[in-house]
Amino acid sequence: MDLLRELSEHLQNGDAKNVAELTQRAISEGLPAKTVLDGGLIAGMSVVGDKFRLHEIFLPDVLLAAKAMYAGMDLLKPLMIKDNIKTAGKVVIGTVQGDLHDIGKNLVAIMLRGAGFEVIDLGNDVSPQKFIAAAEREKADVIGMSALLTTTMPVMKKVVDLVKEAQLRERVRIIVGGAPLSDEYAREIGADAYCFDGINAVDCVQKFLPRNR
């Protein structure tokens, strides 16, 4: 288990090179991919998330840790597919049409991936139709939308309405986030939850998709 702890620590330090090396070593030593993911990468990202929330570290540290996490995940992914290991769930995420701000959305994607969810990131300026198409194609469990501009927030309601229209509302949960949003706004447009940050988004999605927890 020391190897996994070391892996987690290198991830927390944003050391992509060592994370890749140790992930490779763990695989070579025969550790199951899921064990490496949970005990090394996810464990490390969880510490990073907590420290970020407590303002002990800031955005650059999280971005570096995420790069390190991806270095490890890239090696594990083919094995997970081969072993037919299901992720904790699938989330389609994007910044809504008209909005080019993506730092918040990227953070949410990082935290969700760091918690073992599969994230399909549609980028920014995503049209309602694109959200729906991706949710259908990917058989997503959750749609996550971000808006930083008060002027683009109304697009979120359009997506919720389209999800209903496409008769996906039964199986797709909808979370929203962004600086100008609130619980009230999420309720008003018919979303399932407002998430105030990436870690909160993880909490919400875990609550919605408890099957792997």
Next chain:
Amino acid sequence: MTPFHERLKQPGVILGDGALGTMLFQRGLSPGDCPERLNIEAPEILEEIARLYLDAGAEIIQTNTFGGSPLKLASYSLDNRTEEINGRAVRALRNAVGDKAYIFASCGPCGKLLEPYGDSSAEEIFESFRRQLRTIIGEGVDAICVETMTDLAEATLAVQAARSISTTIPICATMTFDSTPKGFRTVMGTSIEQAARGLAAAGADVIGSNCGNGIVNMVQIAAEFRKFTSLPIIIQSNAGIPVLKEGAVVYPETAEFMAEKSKELFKIGVKIIGGCCGTTPEHTAALRKVVSGTVLC
């Protein structure tokens, strides 16, 4: 008109204008459109807004070039029109205000993150700012305002880019802070002490803060800057955090509230006071009353 660097040495608070984005949205800018596109397509809108702020008593008018760096313009495929967009922005304001106000060139974040946590090199970002600022300085603005920065490294590159083009042009540099349990920090973790020292070292002449959570926090931020710098301080506050009222976005701080609270900024010795998101010519007019009624500092 007295050159701006001379004006800085004269007594009295200098009053800047208020929000531009807020005014542009009121005039039909669609969310997701490039605000700087208006410089080439409808400069008369910028002239109109400039006159409103001038009439309200602003001594400084800022250009519509916040996102005018080619890296930022590239998100709208407008980077090949960088010179035209930035040049027209300055000329529109000169048309509108002549020499009745100082023209400050706004220079906001490039929208890319620096290596190693991001993917853009320092050289790439420096060159992007340099290209924008070369045009702007060539057009004859009175000062550069590097603003709303959250990464000190990026702010430093912007200030250095301006300095590399002109050794004499006054440069203001502001960063945007949140209140955290660890004190005021930018999203990227920069503290006020780090900002004050870093921006001064980069070559800024006036330093401070803009945007943010409202005037009450700004008073504390200004006091903190005062501890770490002897340079003139600039504060441009949002009119609070926007709230939704019956589907419409409202900035809660009234002109009177901001003007009253701004008196505390005078006490701290803030040299330039203006407004950011949510402030209007009404706020500028209210600030003008208290600025003019203040004992010279």
